[in-house]
Structures are given as C-alpha cells and as structure tokens.
Amino acid sequence: MTGGYTGKIIRVNLTTKEVGTIDTAKYEEFGGGYGMGTAIFWDLAVSPGEWDMKDAYDPRNVLPIMVGPLAATGVPGAGRTSVCSLSPETFPTCEFWRGNLGGRFGTMMKLAGWDGVVVEGKADKPVWINIINDQVKIEDAKELWGLDTWETQNRITSMVGGKTRYGEEWYEIGSGSTTARPEILLIGPIGETKSRLAALITGSGVSARIGGHAAVFGSKNLKAISVIGTNSIQVSDPKGILEARLHQMQSPGSFPTQPGAASCMPCLKGDRRRSNYYGGETMCACQGWLSSHKMSDSDRAAEALIKYGLSSWSAHFHVDMFSQNIPGAPALFRGKVPTDSGLGWYLQYLKQEGLLGPGKEIDSDPLPMDQWGELSFRQALLDAVANRTGIGDALAEGCCRAAEKWGRLEKDRDSGALRLTAWGATAHWTMPWVEWAYAYILGAGDPAWHGFMAPVGKPSEGTLEQSLEKLSKRTIPYTDDIFMFNYAWKGEEAWKTGIYSPHKAKQVAWSRHYSSFWNESMAFCEMFLPELGSHSPEMETMYYKAVTGKDDSFAGTMRIGQKIWTLERAIRVMHGRSRQTEDFFPYMYMPGASGFAIYGGVPVYEKGKWRSDLAPDMYLDRKGVDDFKTHFYALEGWDKEHGWPTRKTLEDLGLGRMVKTLRDSGKLGAA
Amino acid sequence: MTKSKKVEGKKESVSRRDFLKTGSTVIAAGALGVYASGSTSTALANPDPVEAPSYAPSTGYIVWDSRLCLGCQSCMYACSLTHEGVANPSLSRIQIIRDAPSFTKYPYDITMSVCRQCVTPICVQNCPTGACYVDTENGNVRRIDPNECIGCGTCIESCPQRPHRTVWNPEKDISMKCDLCVDAPYWGREGGPNGYQACVEICPAKALKLVHEPPLQTDVTGYDVDLAPPPPPPRNFMNFFQQNSDDSKKKGE
Numbered sequence: 001m002t003g004g005y006t007g008k009i010i011r012v013n014l015t016t017k018e019v020g021t022i023d024t025a026k027y028e029e030f031g032g033g034y035g036m037g038t039a040i041f042w043d044l045a046v047s048p049g050e051w052d053m054k055d056a057y058d059p060r061n062v063l064p065i066m067v068g069p070l071a072a073t074g075v076p077g078a079g080r081t082s083v084c085s086l087s088p089e090t091f092p093t094c095e096f097w098r099g100n101l102g103g104r105f106g107t108m109m110k111l112a113g114w115d116g117v118v119v120e121g122k123a124d125k126p127v128w129i130n131i132i133n134d135q136v137k138i139e140d141a142k143e144l145w146g147l148d149t150w151e152t153q154n155r156i157t158s159m160v161g162g163k164t165r166y167g168e169e170w171y172e173i174g175s176g177s178t179t180a181r182p183e184i185l186l187i188g189p190i191g192e193t194k195s196r197l198a199a200l201i202t203g204s205g206v207s208a209r210i211g212g213h214a215a216v217f218g219s220k221n222l223k224a225i226s227v228i229g230t231n232s233i234q235v236s237d238p239k240g241i242l243e244a245r246l247h248q249m250q251s252p253g254s255f256p257t258q259p260g261a262a263s264c265m266p267c268l269k270g271d272r273r274r275s276n277y278y279g280g281e282t283m284c285a286c287q288g289w290l291s292s293h294k295m296s297d298s299d300r301a302a303e304a305l306i307k308y309g310l311s312s313w314s315a316h317f318h319v320d321m322f323s324q325n326i327p328g329a330p331a332l333f334r335g336k337v338p339t340d341s342g343l344g345w346y347l348q349y350l351k352q353e354g355l356l357g358p359g360k361e362i363d364s365d366p367l368p369m370d371q372w373g374e375l376s377f378r379q380a381l382l383d384a385v386a387n388r389t390g391i392g393d394a395l396a397e398g399c400c401r402a403a404e405k406w407g408r409l410e411k412d413r414d415s416g417a418l419r420l421t422a423w424g425a426t427a428h429w430t431m432p433w434v435e436w437a438y439a440y441i442l443g444a445g446d447p448a449w450h451g452f453m454a455p456v457g458k459p460s461e462g463t464l465e466q467s468l469e470k471l472s473k474r475t476i477p478y479t480d481d482i483f484m485f486n487y488a489w490k491g492e493e494a495w496k497t498g499i500y501s502p503h504k505a506k507q508v509a510w511s512r513h514y515s516s517f518w519n520e521s522m523a524f525c526e527m528f529l530p531e532l533g534s535h536s537p538e539m540e541t542m543y544y545k546a547v548t549g550k551d552d553s554f555a556g557t558m559r560i561g562q563k564i565w566t567l568e569r570a571i572r573v574m575h576g577r578s579r580q581t582e583d584f585f586p587y588m589y590m591p592g593a594s595g596f597a598i599y600g601g602v603p604v605y606e607k608g609k610w611r612s613d614l615a616p617d618m619y620l621d622r623k624g625v626d627d628f629k630t631h632f633y634a635l636e637g638w639d640k641e642h643g644w645p646t647r648k649t650l651e652d653l654g655l656g657r658m659v660k661t662l663r664d665s666g667k668l669g670a671a
Numbered sequence: 672m673t674k675s676k677k678v679e680g681k682k683e684s685v686s687r688r689d690f691l692k693t694g695s696t697v698i699a700a701g702a703l704g705v706y707a708s709g710s711t712s713t714a715l716a717n718p719d720p721v722e723a724p725s726y727a728p729s730t731g732y733i734v735w736d737s738r739l740c741l742g743c744q745s746c747m748y749a750c751s752l753t754h755e756g757v758a759n760p761s762l763s764r765i766q767i768i769r770d771a772p773s774f775t776k777y778p779y780d781i782t783m784s785v786c787r788q789c790v791t792p793i794c795v796q797n798c799p800t801g802a803c804y805v806d807t808e809n810g811n812v813r814r815i816d817p818n819e820c821i822g823c824g825t826c827i828e829s830c831p832q833r834p835h836r837t838v839w840n841p842e843k844d845i846s847m848k849c850d851l852c853v854d855a856p857y858w859g860r861e862g863g864p865n866g867y868q869a870c871v872e873i874c875p876a877k878a879l880k881l882v883h884e885p886p887l888q889t890d891v892t893g894y895d896v897d898l899a900p901p902p903p904p905p906r907n908f909m910n911f912f913q914q915n916s917d918d919s920k921k922k923g924e
Contacts, residue, residue, distance in 0.1 A: 073758045074748030076875075104769075111759065169834045175841040179766045179784065179834050232757035232842065238857040241758075242749060245873060259736075259899050260777060261876065263743035268875040270741045274777040 001025050003236035004069030004547040005032070006113050009040075010136055012129060014220055015059060015121030019136045024115045029654065031557075032115065034082040034098050034520035035564040037064030040118055041084060041096070042567060046574050047661055053096075053575035056088035056212075057194065057219035059122035065185065065225070066116035068523035072107040072233050074241045075543045076248075076268040077528030081106035081185065081208070082520055086575070087444060088196045088219075089212030091400040091424025093581075095444035096571045099213055101185075102264035102525060103206035105227065108183035112229025123221040128186075130160065131227040133174055141223040148307035149188040149201040156226045157181050176230025186224035187214040188309020189386035194218045195396035197343065197385075199311035205302075206264075209311030210425075210446055212398075236549030244542040248535060269528055301378040308382045337592045341419040342426035346399045349417050355408075362406050365390040400424040416587030421446075429453075431594035432487060432602045432615035434499045438508045438628065441582040444572070448526065449515050452507070455532040456485050458600025458612040465610045468603060474532050477555045478506040487602035489618050497605060500624035505631040510558075516568070517561030562636075563653040566645050569638065570658050573667045579629060579643040584620065593619035639669030646671050724796065728885050729788040730810035731851050731864025733765075733871065736898035738778045739878035742769045746870035746879060753858035753869040754847070755840075764838050764849040765870050783878070786836040786849035787894060788813055790885050794826035794837055794848065803837075803846075809853045810864030820845040851881070 001007050001024060009022040027036040045051060045062040055061075063085045070078035080100045087097035109116065112133050119129075126141035144152050160182045161171055170177045184202060191198035191214035198214035199207040208214075217223070235241060249268065261270035305311065338345050350356035351372065357364050366384055371377040384392025394402040399418060403409040412418045421427045421437060425445025430437040433456075439447035459467035468482040478484060484507040488498030497503055518540055519526045530536035537554040545551065552560075569577070587593055594615055601614040633640055637649030646669035650659050662668040747763035755762050766784035792813045795803045802819035803826050806812045815826065815837070822844040826837040837848045852862025852869055860867040864883065871879045880898055887893025 072748075074745070074752050076743075076745065111761075170839075176761050177839055177841070178761045179768045180760065181770075230759070230761040230841075232751070232755070232759035232762065235752070235756075235758055238752040238756045238758075239859050242752060242857075242869065242873060243859060245745075249873075249875060259738035261739075261741055263741035263745075263875070266743045266745040266748050267741075268743070268745070270743075270876060274742070274780055 001028060002069075002548040002550055003234050004071075004073055006110060006115050006231075006233070008113070009036075009066075009115050010117040010131070012117060012119050012136070012138065013121045014119065014123040014127065014138070014222060017138055019138070022118065029560075030564055030567075031517055031521035031560055032068035032070075033066045033080075033523045034084060034100070035517065035560070036116065036521070037066040037082055037084045037098070037118075038564055038567050038571065040064045040066075042571055042658065044118070044120065045086075046571055049661070049664075053086055054094065056086040056094040056216055058086075059120075059220070061086045061216055061219070063119040063213065063216055063220070064116060065119065067106040067109050067114075068521055069115075070522050070524070070543060070547050072110035072265075073235050073547045074238075074245070074266060075547060076245060076266055077264070077525040078523050078543070079104070079107040079265050079267075080523040080525055081109070081202075082523060083200060083208055083211070083213045085211070085213055085216050087211040087213065088194070088215045089210075089398060089425065090444050091398060091420075093576060095423060095577070096568065096575065097211040097444035098520060099200070099208040099210035100520065100523070101200060101202060101206050101208035102267075103183070103202045104180075104265040105183040105185045105202040105206075106523065107265045108180070108227050108229055110229070110233055111231055112227045113231045114227075117225060119220060119222060122219065126221045126223055128156065128222070128224040128226065130156075131225065131229075132160065133176070133229050133231065141221075144223050145192060146189060149186055149309050150204060150307055152186055152188075152224060153184045153203075156184055156224060160226055160228060173228060173230050178228065178230050180228065182226045182228040184224050184226045186309075187217045187222075188307060190309045190382070190396070191215055191218040192223070192309075193386060193388050193396065195310070195385055196398045196401070197311075197396070198309055201306055201309055205306050207306065207311040210448060211444075214309055235547045237546040240546030241543065244539070244546055247542070248539055251534060264525065267525065267528065269525075301375055304375075304379050304382055308386050310382065310385070337595055338419070338427075340426065340428050343395065343399055345419060346403075346412075346417070347395075363391065367391060398424055414586050416585075416590055416592065418585060419587050420585055421588060422582070422584050429595070431588070431620075432489075432597050432613075432618045434487060434489075434504065434618075434620075435508045435511050437584070437588065437620075438504075438632070439512060441584055442508070442512065442632070443568075447511075447515065449511060449519065450526060451511055451514065451530045451532060452485075454599050456487075456603055457598070463610075464603055464612055468610070471532055474536055475507075475510050476537060477558055478510050481506060483605065484510075485603050486605040487613070487615065487618075488604050488606055489615070489620075491606070493606050494621070494624060495627065500621070500628045500631075502631040502635070504628060505635045508632060509562075509635050512565050513558045513561035515561070516564040517557050521561075521564060559653075563655060566636065566649065566653055567655055567658065569636075569643075570645055570650070570655070570662060573642075573644050573662065574665060577643070579633070579641065582629075582643070584625065588620050589622055591617060591619055637669075639671075642667075642669065644669035726790070726792055726795065726805050727807065727811045728790050729805075729812050729851075729864065730883055731812065732788050732882050732884075732886055732894070733785050733849070733851070733868065734880050734882050734886055734894045734896050734898075735783045735785055736878050737781055737783050737895050739876045739899055740767060740781050740783055741876045741878070742767060742781050743875065744769075745873050745875060749869040749873040750849075753852060753855035756857045762838065762840055762842070762847070764836070764847055766834060766838075768834075783895070784832070784834055784836065785879070785894065786813075787832065787886075787888075788849070788851070790888055793829045793831060797825050797829040799823060799825060803848070806850075806853065810851075812851050812853055812864060813848065814850045814853065815846055815848050817843065817845050817847070822846065 005024050007024050011020045011022050027039050030036045030039045041062050051060040066082045080102050082100045084098035086094045126145040128139050128141045130137045130139045170179050194215045196212045199209035200214045201207050260274050262274045263270050356362045368380050385396045394405045403412050421430050422440040423445045428446045455471050468485050472482045483497040483503035486497050488494050494500050518524050541554050597614045601612045604613045633643050638645050647659050744767050746765050747760040748758050750763040750765050751759045768782040770780045802816045806814045826846050827835050830837045837846050840847050855862050858869050
C-alpha cells in the first residue's frame with residue numbers, strides 16, 4: 001500500500017472471542033477512516049442480508065472504529081478517530097450514522113500498527129480490548145464496569161504497563177519503547193446502561209457524542225479499547241509533510257501561543273485548554289460554556305459529564321447565552337430562541353411551563369428541583385440517567401423517546417418545544433446556514449460541519465460579491481456559481497437562485513462530499529480544514545500527496561467523497577430511508593427556526609443585489625424543502641421518487657457491487 | 672550522512688561484542704534523578720578518582736516553556752521525520768509527555784523532555800567507543816555517530832535526566848540523541864547551532880527556542896523559561912461569541 005496506511009485492520013468478534021484481521025488494501029478505494037468503515041459496515045452488516053437493521057443494540061450491529069492514512073504522520077489535525085454503526089440516538093428509527101473524536105487514540109492506533117478495529121457480536125460479560133502493538137487480547141472488565149471514565153483509564157493504564165510514574169521514564173513494549181501512556185477509548189456508566197445520549201470518551205476531556213455509539217459499546221458489554229504502540233509509519237515524502245506544515249503556519253496570527261492552550265496530536269490549532277478541570281484537557285474550547293451559569297460550576301459540571309460518559313452538547317443548559325429575540329417566534333419560546341437545544345433546553349421548557357416537578361405531570365424525582373442551575377442538580381441528573389432511576393430512565397432514552405413515554409411527543413414536536421432539527425438529534429447551529437440544516441435530514445442528525453460559516457460571512461475587505469466570486473473558485477468541482485451561496489429564503493428568488501434552488505443543491509453536495517472524504521475519511525478536524533478563505537483546497541492535497549504519494553486531483557478526491565456519501569445513502573436506503581422519511585421537525589417551518597448569526601450573517605441576493613443578512617426571521621417552506629430534495633437527488637443521481645441511488649450512479653462511482661443487494665431488496669433507484 | 676571530524680570524546684574503537692565481554696565499567700548516573708553538573712555527578716559516573724575531562728560547551732541549546740506547550744507532539748513527529756524519514760514518536764529525540772489520563776493539573780500535566788546539550792556531557796564521557804562525541808565542527812554539539820555506535824546503551828544508562836534524553840532505536844539497534852538537526856537528511860534546511868531545528872520551527876506554540884549561551888545547569892529552571900508573547904486583549908472564544916450575540920441582537924432589532 002501507499003504511505004500512511006499500516007495495511008491491516010483488527011476484526012474482533014465479542015460473541016465468539018475471535019480476533020482476526022482485515023486487509024486494509026481491500027478498502028483503499030474508500031480512502032480511510034469513515035469511508036473504509038462505511039464499506040466494512042456494508043460488507044459485514046448489510047450485504048449478508050441476515051439483519052433487518054432496526055435495533056442498534058442487536059449483536060449483529062457492526063462497529064468500525066477507524067483511522068485515516070494521514071494520522072500519526074505529522075500532518076496536523078488529521079488524527080481523528082471515526083466511529084460508525086446503526087445509531088441508537090436517532091428517532092424514530094435507528095439510522096446509520098457516524099461520529100468522531102480527536103485526542104490521541106487514533107494516532108496511537110496507527111502507531112500500534114492498525115488502520116482501525118471492527119467490533120462485532122456481543123460479549124457475555126463485560127470486557128475490554130487490550131492492544132499492545134500487534135498483540136490483541138479480550139480482557140475481563142468485571143472490575144472496571146461501573147467506574148467513571150477517568151478511574152477506568154487510570155486502572156487500565158496501570159494494568160497495561162505504566163509501571164513508572166508519569167513523565168519519569170521510558171518503558172519497553174516488545175522491542176520498542178515509549179514515554180507515552182496507553183490511549184483508551186471507553187464508555188462511562190451512562191454508556192453501560194445504554195443511554196442513547198452516551199458519548200465515547202478518550203483521555204480526560206475528549207468525546208464523540210454524535211450517534212450515541214457509546215451505547216453500542218454498552219450493548220456489546222464493551223467497556224474500553226486500550227492501545228499503545230511504538231511502530232513507525234512510512235510516508236511518501238517526509239520533507240514534504242514538514243514543508244506543508246510550515247507553509248500553513250505562515251498565516252499571520254493563525255495560531256494561539258498563550259499559556260494554557262492545548263491541541264490534539266499533532267495539531268496546530270491549540271483550540272483546547274489545559275484546564276485544571278477535565279483533567280488537563282478540554283473537548284474543545286466550547287465545553288466550558290455548557291452546563292451551568294457559573295463558570296466554576298460549569299467546568300466542574302463538564303468534568304462530571306465526561307466522567308459519566310456524556311457529552312455536554314447533548315445536555316446543553318446554557319439557554320441564555322445562545323439565544324436571541326425573534327419577532328414572531330411562538331409564545332412558548334418566551335421571546336428567546338436557543339441556537340443549540342438538546343436535553344437541557346427541553347427540561348427548561350417543561351419546568352417553565354409547570355409540567356416538570358415533584359408530583360407534577362412529569363415527576364422530577366429524584367432531581368433536586370430546588371437546586372436548578374446549581375452543580376448539585378447537574379450531578380443528580382447525571383446520576384439519575386446513569387442509573388436510570390426515576391425520571392432518569394426516560395431521559396436516558398433521549399428527548400423524543402422521553403416525550404413519547406410522557407404522552408407529549410406530538411404536542412411538543414408540533415409546537416416546536418422539541419427543538420431537535422431532525423432525527424431527534426440535538427440542534428446545533430443549523431439556520432441560517434441552510435446547508436447545515438439540509439445535512440441534518442440527508443444524513444441522520446448533526447453534521448457538525450462549520451466549513452461555510454465564515455467564508456460566506458460579511459467580508460472584511462472588498463464587496464460581498466467579490467468575496468463570493470473568490471469562494472466559488474475554490475469549491476471544486478462546483479465552481480463559478482456564486483448563487484450556491486445565496487441564502488434568499490423568501491419569495492421568487494428563494495426558488496430561482498436561493499435556498500430551494502438547484503444552486504443550493506450544489507453547495508450542500510460540496511459540503512457532504514468534502515466532509516465525507518476530507519473530514520471523515522482523511523480525518524481532518526473540521527475546525528482545522530477546510531479553510532475556504534485561505535488555504536483550501538491546496539493545503540489538503542499537499543498533505544495528502546506528501547503522506548500517500550498519490551497524485552489525485554482535488555476533484556478526484558471529491559469524487560471519492562461522493563462515492564462514500566452515496567454508499568452511506570445506500571446503507572440508509574437498505575434500512576428504510578426514503579424521500580418521505582427525511583424531513584425536519586416542525587419548528588424548522590415556523591418563525592423562530594433561525595438562531596443568531598455570527599460572522600456578519602449570510603449572503604442574500606434579491607432584486608439584483610447582494611447583501612449580508614443576519615436572517616433572524618429565516619424559516620423554511622415545506623414545498624421549498626420538497627423542491628430542494630428534487631434538485632439534490634437529481635444532482636446526486638438518486639431517483640426523484642424515493643431518493644434511492646440508481647444503477648448508473650452506483651456503477652459510475654465504482655459501487656457496482658452494491659447494485660444487486662439494492663435491486664434484490666426492491667430499493668434500486670429507477671433510472 | 673555527513674561525518675564531521677571529531678576532536679573531543681574520540682576513543683579507540685570498541686565493538687558491542689568486546690564491550691559486553693569485558694563488561695561495563697560505567698556506573699549509571701541515572702540514579703541521581705536530577706542532574707547536578709560538575710564534580711559530583713562526574714565522580715559518580717567515573718569510578719576512578721581522576722579529574723573529569725572538560726569539554727567545549729555547545730554553542731546551541733534548546734530551551735522551552737512548558738506552560739506554552741500545546742501537548743500536540745508536533746516536535747516529536749518533526750524529529751523522527753527529519754532524522755529517520757518515518758513518523759514515530761518513539762524514535763524522537765525530544766519527548767513531550769502528557770499526563771492524560773492520569774490527570775495531573777496544569778501546568779504540571781506536560782513534561783517537556785529535551786536534550787540539554789550538557790556542559791559536562793556524561794553521555795560523551797562514558798561512551799566506550801567515542802561514538803558519542805563533541806562535534807567541534809558544528810558548534811560543539813553533543814552527537815552520536817550512528818556508524819560507530821555499538822548499541823551498548825551506556826549513554827542511555829548514563830543520562831542523568833528522567834526520562835533519559837538519549838533514545839534507543841530498535842530498528843537500527845543503536846542509540847540516538849538530539850544533534851540540533853546537524854544531520855537531519857529529511858529536513859530541508861541547514862541545521863546545527865547556527866541553523867534551524869525542525870522541532871523549534873514546527874512548534875505552533877513557539878514553546879521551543881534555540882539559545883546560544885549555556886543555561887543554568889543546576890536544575891530545570893535554566894531550560895524551562897518564559898517564552899510567552901505579551902498577553903492579547905481580553906478576548907477569548909467564549910466572549911467572542913457573546914460579543915457577536917450582542918451585535919446580532921442590536922442589528923436584529
């Protein structure tokens with residue numbers, strides 16, 4: 001294989017206790033990371049046709065945990081670990097979905113000599129997987145089950161070989177030696193009890209919350225995967241990697257140098273914190289915001305979240321910080337619209353409506369409601385969810401399933417109180433950046449992709465039109481169409497060149513193809529690349545070529561991205577996805593759908609002129625969204641009626657082997 | 672590889688086999704824990720009560736600011752890429768050790784382990800073959816000649832720092848140490864005390880710096896120094912969004 005790959009993937013069956021390997025070369029056409037994971041999921045979970053893919057907790061659910069070829073090569077920001085499986089988080093159905101996390105687990109996986117690990121089956125008792133270079137063992141986790149994520153990591157570190165005190169000595173692993181600790185991907189008590197909100201944790205403050213894949217760990221009785229390695233990664237052009245880094249670092253003021261910043265391995269950005277909470281590292285700079293109105297409590301609450309194994313994005317309580325007065329917003333918003341609204345927002349709504357409390361319609365037991373807003377309340381909430389006590393049992397199932405249990409689903413969904421953009425997933429930005437919103441329905445929840453937010457913002461110099469023209473040169477292969485960036489949402493222009501037009505379909509497709517290849521498969525942190533205002537797309541291909549030696553053009557890599565995106569689509573089609581099932585929650589069609597905009601808002605073209613607009617009154621039109629789907633399906637080569645990939649599309653993308661499975665299931669798109 | 676003329680530290684050739692056969696006459700100075708320069712450690716490292724040899728000091732030293740370090744380990748990748756042509760932190764001559772998941776509090780959560788180019792280089796002093804030497808043609812940098820290293824590990828045993836700064840290369844069965852990029856075949860720049868070091872240049876936090884005067888040798892304070900830039904205006908990620916929120920509200924009204 002080319003540089004960057006180790007050439008083999010671990011395959012662990014927890015039911016049979018078998019440990020085998022998969023040849024990475026078999027999946028090289030999918031790039032790495034999520035691309036490979038998606039293809040492996042197809043081969044092991046979909047193609048055999050033995051599973052209906054309804055229940056994420058079925059032992060037949062396959063969990064590829066994958067790393068990309070650029071990880072552990074010195075390329076910054078590319079060490080993320082991708083996780084995919086049938087997601088327990090999505091509502092009303094379990095959808096195929098992915099999440100990823102940074103830190104050092106992915107890079108260590110590579111240094112141990114592996115491009116990933118694929119977990120199948122279900123252990124009959126709690127286990128953890130111990131990877132030390134080429135040695136892979138399934139270990140008993142009886143003593144670890146029930147422990148928080150920090151204590152578990154400390155115990156495993158001691159067991160694996162941390163015989164000397166931190167920082168004092170090298171220790172030997174086989175013929176190699178290292179000063180590093182093992183890197184551990186694991187679940188906390190909330191994952192053990194299969195909360196659909198559970199996040200995978202690594203290190204002291206890094207989490208993958210999207211998709212609830214930690215609950216899949218729990219369902220498989222898998223507490224943790226530990227890995228440590230001392231191998232070398234071969235790269236095509238070591239000098240080229242360093243030259244690319246130095247080139248990127250020439251941007252003035254790009255990178256922070258103040259004491260206390262931190263990075264993933266081996267990134268440039270420093271957008272973490274070496275905080276005294278979270279055990280010395282945060283998930284990202286955002287996490288400190290999220291749990292309480294007092295910063296000190298907030299840090300401590302976030303630390304508790306990580307220890308329990310829950311990402312704070314899922315339990316967002318900071319309603320006031322990200323809210324805006326929206327003219328015409330429904331009364332239930334009380335004049336405030338939160339940008340990110342998950343469990344915390346919904347609980348707050350129920351409380352202020354007088355529905356939640358001791359002995360009320362929704363009994364809050366065992367939550368100390370008189371301590372609302374305090375750290376003690378947050379901790380009690382986590383404990384209730386982890387142990388599924390009282391209201392915690394319903395909340396562990398996520399907002400929609402909890403509302404369903406309380407008989408409030410239809411009412412709260414239709415009123416907009418359940419402010420979850422699509423598939424029951426925590427809302428995160430979306431409007432007015434509609435490409436983000438569309439990705440929610442076309443995928444299976446939060447794409448967590450900020451790529452266009454700053455580039456379409458109000459330019460600091462030159463006109464908006466000039467800025468968009470420059471941008472449109474970078475969005476290969478959909479170049480020279482600045483109406484891709486038109487966010488007109490009202491009147492004729494919305495359909496002609498705005499958010500319901502074929503132009504917008506191109507922007508959404510670009511973001512999905514880019515994300516599929518560069519962020520999910522080459523594993524570049526999406527906070528790192530793309531940089532559509534400066535380095536992209538040159539930077540991506542510089543790094544890619546230096547590591548792999550491949551001469552793929554940027555357009556070629558985008559084609560691989562489309563291939564991965566289409567394969568992902570095929571998996572969803574196999575478990576029931578169609579045009580009719582992918583839709584927004586009702587609030588997206590109501591005033592108040594949009595939150596506040598940063599970067600000066602979004603570009604709007606109306607009456608022959610461009611302007612930047614904060615668009616606080618943006619909301620969607622049902623027919624417009626339906627028309628958008630038609631344009632998008634046509635662009636992707638999916639059939640108009642169902643949104644199913646056609647034979648020609650699959651074959652053109654090199655996915656011909658998926659045709660038979662889809663056809664036999666009656667789900668091949670009509671030509 | 673460019674081989675420099677060696678003046679100091681040169682000894683008669685000894686093979687690994689000869690060395691192992693006759694046994695080491697060197698006492699590991701590692702038991703000292705913290706390096707104290709001068710006669711104490713030298714005397715312990717040399718069983719014979721002879722005066723310690725003196726060496727011309729290096730004209731280059733890498734100092735660091737452990738508060739600034741991002742823990743990204745970019746320097747480790749830069750080191751192994753430039754010297755060995757592969758990516759492998761275990762082959763890096765600089766080690767950045769993060770204490771997650773042991774959760775030591777900032778600023779003690781990161782240990783920066785950088786070769787000190789000691790004024791009294793015990794690794795040079797104790798090397799039985801002269802493979803570890805003072806390179807007088809390159810600013811007196813303390814180096815290991817990979818062609819003459821017999822892999823006895825004496826320099827590793829001798830290094831008084833914890834973790835030891837001399838690094839074992841299991842792929843070549845030799846020891847390695849920081850050479851300030853004098854011999855870094857995959858580094859596209861001139862290295863050495865008057866040139867550029869990959870770790871220093873690659874560090875995004877500017878937490879490493881080359882200096883030319885010997886730092887204080889008695890403890891770590893000579894090397895772990897304040898390299899922080901002046902603090903920026905009080906504007907962080909959090910109040911950036913808050914500010915935008917406030918602006919949005921004003922403009923939206």
